[in-house]
Amino acid sequence: MRAAYAALIIYDIIIIMSIIVKDLVFKYEDSRTNAIDGISFTINDNEWVSIIGHNGSGKSTLAKILMGILEKKSGDVNMFSYDLTEDNMYDIRRHIGIVHQNPDNQFVSTIVKDDIAFGLENLCIESNKMDSIIDDALAKVSMTNFKERDVSSLSGGERQKIAISSILAMNLDTIIFDESTSMLDPYSRDEIISLIKELKRDGKTIIMITHDMAEALMSDRCIVLSKGKIIKDDIPEKVLTDTSVLTLSNLESPRVLYLFNKLKEEGYDNKEVLDALWQLTLKM
Amino acid sequence: MNKNFVIGQYVKGDSYIYKIDPRVKIISILILMVSVFFLKSIVAILLFMAFVILILLTARISVIKAIKGIRPLLLLMIFIFFIQILINMNGPIVLDKEMTLSLLSIGIAVLLVLAYFMLLRYIKTKIILLFIILFLIYLSFRFVPGIPNIIKLFNFRVYKDGLMTSLYVLIRLVSIVLLSTILTISTTPSDLTLAFEWIFRPLKIFKINSEEIALIFTIALRYIPTIRDEAFKIMDAQASRGVDFKESIFFKKIKQIVSLLVPMFVISFERSDELADAMLSRNFVPGRPKTHYHQLMFRFSDLLVVIFSLLILGGSICIYILL
Numbered sequence: 001m002r003a004a005y006a007a008l009i010i011y012d013i014i015i016i017m018s019i020i021v022k023d024l025v026f027k028y029e030d031s032r033t034n035a036i037d038g039i040s041f042t043i044n045d046n047e048w049v050s051i052i053g054h055n056g057s058g059k060s061t062l063a064k065i066l067m068g069i070l071e072k073k074s075g076d077v078n079m080f081s082y083d084l085t086e087d088n089m090y091d092i093r094r095h096i097g098i099v100h101q102n103p104d105n106q107f108v109s110t111i112v113k114d115d116i117a118f119g120l121e122n123l124c125i126e127s128n129k130m131d132s133i134i135d136d137a138l139a140k141v142s143m144t145n146f147k148e149r150d151v152s153s154l155s156g157g158e159r160q161k162i163a164i165s166s167i168l169a170m171n172l173d174t175i176i177f178d179e180s181t182s183m184l185d186p187y188s189r190d191e192i193i194s195l196i197k198e199l200k201r202d203g204k205t206i207i208m209i210t211h212d213m214a215e216a217l218m219s220d221r222c223i224v225l226s227k228g229k230i231i232k233d234d235i236p237e238k239v240l241t242d243t244s245v246l247t248l249s250n251l252e253s254p255r256v257l258y259l260f261n262k263l264k265e266e267g268y269d270n271k272e273v274l275d276a277l278w279q280l281t282l283k284m
Numbered sequence: 285m286n287k288n289f290v291i292g293q294y295v296k297g298d299s300y301i302y303k304i305d306p307r308v309k310i311i312s313i314l315i316l317m318v319s320v321f322f323l324k325s326i327v328a329i330l331l332f333m334a335f336v337i338l339i340l341l342t343a344r345i346s347v348i349k350a351i352k353g354i355r356p357l358l359l360l361m362i363f364i365f366f367i368q369i370l371i372n373m374n375g376p377i378v379l380d381k382e383m384t385l386s387l388l389s390i391g392i393a394v395l396l397v398l399a400y401f402m403l404l405r406y407i408k409t410k411i412i413l414l415f416i417i418l419f420l421i422y423l424s425f426r427f428v429p430g431i432p433n434i435i436k437l438f439n440f441r442v443y444k445d446g447l448m449t450s451l452y453v454l455i456r457l458v459s460i461v462l463l464s465t466i467l468t469i470s471t472t473p474s475d476l477t478l479a480f481e482w483i484f485r486p487l488k489i490f491k492i493n494s495e496e497i498a499l500i501f502t503i504a505l506r507y508i509p510t511i512r513d514e515a516f517k518i519m520d521a522q523a524s525r526g527v528d529f530k531e532s533i534f535f536k537k538i539k540q541i542v543s544l545l546v547p548m549f550v551i552s553f554e555r556s557d558e559l560a561d562a563m564l565s566r567n568f569v570p571g572r573p574k575t576h577y578h579q580l581m582f583r584f585s586d587l588l589v590v591i592f593s594l595l596i597l598g599g600s601i602c603i604y605i606l607l
Contacts, residue, residue, distance in 0.1 A: 067565045093567045105558035108499075110506045114474060117577035119566040130577050152509040170566065 019043040019066065019174070019205075024075035026058075026065055026228075035061045037228035038075070045173070048196075048206040050216040050236070053225035054250035059209045062225070063178050066207075067098050080173075094123065097167035101179040103159035106166075112138075112154075113147045116166040123170060137169035141195060157188025164195060174205040181215065193218070213240065213251055224249050256280050294472050300585075301343035301470045306479035308586040312593035313467050317460050319593075322600040325607065326452050332600075333459045340462065345469050353465030354458060359411060361457055368450030375445035392424040477501045478578055496570065503559070511552060518547050 019042065026036040036058045043049050053059050064070040066079070068089040077084035080095045100106050109115040116134045125133065138144050141161040146154070154162065160180060167175055177196065181189040193215065200206055208219060216222050222239040224232040232238075232245045239245060240257055260277040268274070301309070323329045340350055354361075400417045404410060468476075481498035488494070527540055 064561070067561075069561050069564055090567060090569060090572075093565060096565075098562075098565045100558060100562055102558065104510055105555050106562040107506055108559070108563060109474070109502055111474065114502075114577065118563075118568075121574045121577055122567040122569070122572075124573070124575050127575055127577055127579050130575075151506065152513075166566070 018045055019080075020076075020078040022076040024062075024065065024077060025073045026061060026070060027073050028061075034073075034228050036065065036072075039225075039228070039230045041223055041230065041233055043174075043205060043207065046200070046203050046205055047221065048200050048208065048219040049221045049223060050208045050210055050219040051223045051225060052210055052213070052216050052239075052249065052251060054211065057225040057249065058228040059211075059225055060178055063098060063176050063207070063209055066176065067096065068092060094170075095172055096174040096176065097170060097172040098176040098178055099160070099163050099167060099180045101182055103156055103163050103183070106163045107151045107159070110150055110152070112143075112149050112151060112162055115151060115162065116169050119166055119170045133169050137165040140168050140198075141165040155188070157184050157191060160184060160188065160192055161195070164192070168199075173203075174207065175199065176207045176209065178209045179211070181210070181212070211251065224251075295346070295349055295469050297344060297470065299342070299344045299470075301339070301345070301466065303585070304589055305580055305582055305586045306471050306475040307482050307580060308582070308589050309467055309471060310476075310479050310483065312589050313463050315590075315593040315597050316463055319597040319600040320456055320460055322597075322604040323456075324604060326448060326455070328600070328603055329452055329455050329459070333455050333462075335596075336459045336462050336466075339466060343466065343470065345466060349469060350462055350465050353468070354461050357457070357461055361454055362415070364457070365450045365454050368453055369442055369446045372446035372449050373441075373443050375443050375448075377441050378444050378447055379442035389424045393421045396420050396424070473505050474502065474578070477505070478580060482580060493571065495574075507555070510555075511548070514551055515544065515548060518544055 021042070022040045023038050024036055024040070025034055025038050027034045039062075051059050051062065061070065065072050065077070065084075068084065068086075071086075072084065079092050082088040082092050084092065107115045108118045113134050116137055117130050120130050120133060134147065135144065138147055141164055143158065143161055143165060146158065146162065151159065151162070164175075164180075181192050184192065196206055196208070197218070206219070208215065210216055217236045217240065219236060222232070222234065222236045223230055224239060224245055226249045231248055232242060241261075243261075245251075256277055260274065263274065263277070304312075320329070320332060323332055340347060396417050400413065403413060471479075477498045480501070481494045484492070484494035484497065522540070522543060527543065
């Protein structure tokens with residue numbers, strides 16, 4: 001009995017909390033080629049995975065498939081021990097949420113607290129518990145004073161933070177960031193990034209869709225997509241040094257890395273300087 | 285276009301009227317509006333108007349704000365007033381003037397019309413200017429001696445009943461508009477939506493889901509400022525390419541509006557697609573039962589408000605039957 005229980009716990013740890021994608025294919029109705037062309041990967045619990053690629057490589061399509069917004073053509077997707085089907089969608093969305101690129105198009109209500117409550121209402125949480133949940137969610141993004149504010153009076157960064165807090169309020173374990181920082185100014189972008197780091201520390205699984213290499217460097221693993229296929233799935237350091245992958249996916253490597261590679265090519269061998277440059281690359 | 289407009293007329297406050305349940309507020313104001321129509325004498329309607337003003341004052345709603353609520357209907361009111369005066373020809377004559385047309389008065393009228401278009405650029409309240417000019421034209425027809433008197437136009441007669449009816453209609457309209465202004469000033473748009481959701485719940489029999497309609501209203505309220513900003517952005521973009529939205533002839537204006545509307549529609553459809561995705565991913569399933577963050581509370585004082593408004597309705601029906 002005990003052994004069975006232990007097995008169940010191990011099963012929980014290994015299978016339930018992860019996303020398993022196998023031979024996933026997706027095609028838009030009006031297109032000839034597959035937008036997602038037979039990709040397979042797994043994402044473990046509390047992992048920070050960045051999905052990078054050029055425009056039209058299928059990054060956002062993949063996110064939409066994972067959220068159940070688009071229906072896959074073939075292949076298997078297993079999320080949190082549910083198969084990705086129409087019937088399981090409500091349960092799957094209890095585990096996974098998405099923060100979109102444009103903070104403007106994610107709000108349902110005019111007042112911040114009402115908008116955060118929208119997700120809670122859909123999860124059928126009792127109304128007397130909602131206020132404390134909303135307060136907690138706002139505290140996590142340090143926006144407690146904004147509870148009664150009008151959404152249209154907020155700046156882009158503030159809106160994105162509210163969008164994140166409305167996802168946090170739903171107590172999900174996986175959050176997809178679909179180019180969530182691309183419309184923000186550098187300061188707000190840094191704020192969002194440090195928030196994501198905190199979420200990772202809190203045990204959330206992060207899937208970050210981006211074409212900013214500096215952001216991808218902070219993750220545990222990078223999945224590089226090109227024309228609907230995975231061309232590299234490795235730790236960021238390895239992806240960055242693979243120039244063929246970078247050129248294939250139209251990605252620009254950070255300037256520091258460029259300097260690092262150039263110096264190495266020229267035969268510069270001061271190890272201290274090279275190490276410092278490499279550290280600088282990783283910190284970006 | 286006014287750049288600083290606010291959606292709804294809600295003004296923050298904390299008097300008793302703000303504390304009434306929005307459902308009760310809507311229903312009692314509807315009851316009061318209905319009871320206005322049972323009042324037939326001008327004395328009764330004046331009393332009712334005094335009652336409405338009393339509500340305004342005791343609820344500490346700024347009278348200026350309430351009057352601003354009447355402004356959009358000003359033109360309609362003046363129109364109704366004059367139509368009533370002109371059409372109703374019962375009772376003794378109050379005013380009887382002969383309208384004459386002469387070369388001099390025509391000249392003055394033409395000059396006044398020209399003056400109107402000249403002044404239009406400098407004066408913002410166009411309606412008031414229009415009425416001043418019309419009044420001056422009337423005076424010119426009335427008082428300028430017809431030296432080469434061309435034709436006698438008509439006798440301008442005002443009858444006592446016409447005057448009374450038009451006053452009566454005017455006061456009735458003003459009190460109804462004031463009542464609705466009290467409602468919109470003292471209730472937030474989201475509270476109004478909630479209340480309407482509750483009121484329209486019985487429509488479920490006809491398979492109309494009031495929750496979804498309320499959600500549509502909420503989203504519409506949310507996106508009015510966003511889409512307005514978008515419109516200004518497009519207008520600026522068009523203006524930088526030489527389109528003049530302010531001063532151009534009518535047909536050109538229509539063309540410009542089309543050039544504004546097409547991109548607006550495209551952007552709005554994109555927006556709604558993205559919003560639908562965002563709503564779906566936040567576990568929204570249309571028609572699925574859900575809980576509500578805002579709970580409307582029906583208190584004892586709300587009951588009193590309903591009873592009071594019903595009493596007024598009853599009273600006005602009594603007056604209608606007895607008199």
